[in-house]
Amino acid sequence: MARHRLNRIGRWLALGAFLAICLVGCEFFQPGPQADFTVNPTIIYANETFTLDASTSVGSGSLVSYRWQLSDGQTLAGQQVNTSLAFPGTYSIELVVEDANGETDRYAQPLVVYARSGTVLLEEDFSDADASLARWVLDPTWASANDAQIDFIHGSSGNALYIRSAASRWHRRYRAIELPPLRVGQEAVFSCRIMTLRNQDFHTFLFAPARAEIDSLVGALPYYLFTNVKDGSYIQVPSSLGTDVGHPIGYEPEVYRWHTYTFRFGRDSYEFLIDDDPWMDGPLDAPFDDSSQWVILIGEESLTETCNAYYDDLRVSIEE
Numbered sequence: 237m238a239r240h241r242l243n244r245i246g247r248w249l250a251l252g253a254f255l256a257i258c259l260v261g262c263e264f265f266q267p268g269p270q271a272d273f274t275v276n277p278t279i280i281y282a283n284e285t286f287t288l289d290a291s292t293s294v295g296s297g298s299l300v301s302y303r304w305q306l307s308d309g310q311t312l313a314g315q316q317v318n319t320s321l322a323f324p325g326t327y328s329i330e331l332v333v334e335d336a337n338g339e340t341d342r343y344a345q346p347l348v349v350y351a352r353s354g355t356v357l358l359e360e361d362f363s364d365a366d367a368s369l370a371r372w373v374l375d376p377t378w379a380s381a382n383d384a385q386i387d388f389i390h391g392s393s394g395n396a397l398y399i400r401s402a403a404s405r406w407h408r409r410y411r412a413i414e415l416p417p418l419r420v421g422q423e424a425v426f427s428c429r430i431m432t433l434r435n436q437d438f439h440t441f442l443f444a445p446a447r448a449e450i451d452s453l454v455g456a457l458p459y460y461l462f463t464n465v466k467d468g469s470y471i472q473v474p475s476s477l478g479t480d481v482g483h484p485i486g487y488e489p490e491v492y493r494w495h496t497y498t499f500r501f502g503r504d505s506y507e508f509l510i511d512d513d514p515w516m517d518g519p520l521d522a523p524f525d526d527s528s529q530w531v532i533l534i535g536e537e538s539l540t541e542t543c544n545a546y547y548d549d550l551r552v553s554i555e556e
């Protein structure tokens with residue numbers, strides 16, 4: 237009787253050991269599914285179809301479902317799906333796979349969507365007259381709304397923004413813009429035509445193409461400042477005041493002159509041009525390779541008398 241019971245205990249122990257080995261073995265030989273995917277093509281542009289391909293996912297049983305979640309809100313199903321994203325930016329894509337045993341796995345990776353070179357992000361010619369003033373928000377820190385208006389200029393310019401700030405104050409206006417991420421080789425190009433006189437004391441005008449905040453240089457990209465104190469024309473980078481780049485505005489009484497100021501920002505350097513002539517270049521303080529909200533800031537200041545400047549044809553584009 238005692239021997240019979242010992243045999244039974246022995247059998248239970250053997251069965252337990254077998255089950256334990258089997259469980260470990262089952263785990264080893266039958267791993268759950270592993271989600272994985274590739275994106276084609278490698279470089280994705282806004283509004284262009286790309287393919288998400290989950291055929292690199294693995295699982296012991298045959299995978300029975302593939303579910304995709306894109307951070308713009310799209311949900312898709314299938315091992316291979318085609319889709320597109322309307323706006324440039326950085327997104328995340330998550331894949332959840334499920335096998336025949338009901339086991340699931342998820343895998344996510346970021347996806348950067350670029351704008352095609354040639355994309356125009358902003359074009360301002362003030363052609364709709366006073367309505368355009370609403371697009372260029374007054375910086376209330378500095379001046380009153382009455383210091384600017386839209387003026388018609390005979391010739392090719394037509395309507396332009398005319399700023400005449402009273403003595404000892406700025407009149408600045410700004411507009412928010414969202415820039416796409418820059419692919420290697422791409423540049424964000426900002427240009428603005430400005431017309432003014434030199435025969436005014438302490439006259440200063442500003443073209444600040446990309447600031448993170450209006451009143452701070454933190455996170456700002458280089459900008460252009462002209463002052464007729466010593467005929468100075470300066471590229472300012474946020475970490476330094478810059479030096480005179482040597483582009484005085486020629487003096488003739490009552491003669492206004494248009495010049496086009498252009499910044500080309502790459503991912504880590506900039507180039508500045510006047511009337512399409514390369515004028516200065518240098519490194520950026522911080523890499524410029526992600527999409528962000530920026531502010532374009534323009535304006536004019538006089539310390540001692542009423543001064544004026546005209547702004548027209550502001551343009552922002554993505555180019556090679």
Ligand SMILES: [Ca+2]
Nearest residue numbers: 361393394395
């Ligand atoms: Ca115009």
